[in-house]
Amino acid sequence: MEIKKLSRINLGFFPTPITELKRLSDYFGGPRVYIKRDDLTGLALGGNKTRKLEFLIADALNNNHDSIITGGAEQSNHCRQTAAAAAICGLECHLVLGGGEPVEATGNYLIDKLLGAKIHWTGEFRKGEKIPEIVEKLRLQGKNPYIIPYGGSNPVGVYGFIEAMNELKQQLITMKIHFEHIIFASSSGGTHSGIILGNEIYNIGSNIIGIDIDKAEDEGPYIDRLINLLNSSSNFCGYNKIFSKDDIVLRKEYLGEGYGIVGDLERNAIHLLASKEGILIDPVYTGRAFGGLLDMIGKKEFLRNEKILFWHSGGIPALFTEKKIFN
Numbered sequence: 242m243e244i245k246k247l248s249r250i251n252l253g254f255f256p257t258p259i260t261e262l263k264r265l266s267d268y269f270g271g272p273r274v275y276i277k278r279d280d281l282t283g284l285a286l287g288g289n290k291t292r293k294l295e296f297l298i299a300d301a302l303n304n305n306h307d308s309i310i311t312g313g314a315e316q317s318n319h320c321r322q323t324a325a326a327a328a329i330c331g332l333e334c335h336l337v338l339g340g341g342e343p344v345e346a347t348g349n350y351l352i353d354k355l356l357g358a359k360i361h362w363t364g365e366f367r368k369g370e371k372i373p374e375i376v377e378k379l380r381l382q383g384k385n386p387y388i389i390p391y392g393g394s395n396p397v398g399v400y401g402f403i404e405a406m407n408e409l410k411q412q413l414i415t416m417k418i419h420f421e422h423i424i425f426a427s428s429s430g431g432t433h434s435g436i437i438l439g440n441e442i443y444n445i446g447s448n449i450i451g452i453d454i455d456k457a458e459d460e461g462p463y464i465d466r467l468i469n470l471l472n473s474s475s476n477f478c479g480y481n482k483i484f485s486k487d488d489i490v491l492r493k494e495y496l497g498e499g500y501g502i503v504g505d506l507e508r509n510a511i512h513l514l515a516s517k518e519g520i521l522i523d524p525v526y527t528g529r530a531f532g533g534l535l536d537m538i539g540k541k542e543f544l545r546n547e548k549i550l551f552w553h554s555g556g557i558p559a560l561f562t563e564k565k566i567f568n
């Protein structure tokens with residue numbers, strides 16, 4: 242299947258490695274769990290947003306924008322990687338962050354400042370809701386900002402994850418391996434949409450399982466936004482299939498106390514992966530998603546001889562802001 246070609250700039254180190262979690266898999270006595278290390282994309286401490294930004298920033302440059310604007314939570318990994326991408330390309334970066342200026346800059350926010358991003362604080366709004374207002378002000382100042390939505394999740398960003406599956410396909414061929422299941426954190430939908438599309442477009446044939454991360458649904462149910470993004474991206478890339486709810490697996494039982502609130506699920510997952518494999522996962526996304534995977538393994542949802550790929554989407558800087566790692 243041929244899809245539309247988009248221009249791309251190089252912001253990370255690809256392909257990201259895949260390794261087996263041998264000690265952990267032995268500990269559970271199967272299934273075999275592997276990990277894809279998008280925490281190692283290399284863009285100012287890495288993460289899954291690098292993939293989206295390679296296409297988004299290329300689009301900004303092709304259309305002669307002089308600045309980038311995006312939004313997220315104070316500890317947004319997406320905003321940190323966007324600030325790094327903008328610095329690399331000599332573009333001014335405006336970040337619209339939820340909350341108010343903290344007394345101490347830590348984690349992702351510390352890095353945003355280091356990268357020279359200009360910060361706009363927006364209180365209760367942590368999903369870029371105020372971007373249009375700030376864009377108006379920037380235009381009055383004569384600037385021409387390129388708008389990247391919350392999480393980089395629009396069809397151009399999703400394209401980055403369709404291409405991630407193309408990258409995976411080549412690795413599967415080289416490694417002579419097939420994964421029955423691919424599991425990852427799902428939050429603004431770009432990763433999930435791209436993985437579903439790429440799984441079909443590149444004939445990978447895995448079960449795609451997203452772990453829902455964010456309980457807040459002020460803009461309506463996440464599943465509805467996910468289907469809209471999936472279908473607009475399917476149309477945009479030229480695949481043109483129309484998906485329904487039945488095509489999406491979104492596990493909602495690991496939302497805990499809400500976005501960014503660490504509980505036993507996340508804490509145990511972070512400790513187990515660190516102590517058994519020397520791999521760090523984050524308190525907000527990958528800790529929750531890996532905790533979900535451990536729960537599913539415990540409940541015998543997978544066959545002993547199946548192979549599972551956990552997609553590590555990054556997020557490590559937030560570890561340094563988390564007070565509840567040790568109870």
Ligand SMILES: *Cc1c(COP(=O)(O)O)cnc(C)c1O
Nearest residue numbers: 318428429430431432526554556
């Ligand atoms: C953004 C992010 C996700 C979720 O990806 P979406 O494309 O927004 O669904 C998962 N993990 C980490 C570490 C992230 O920063």
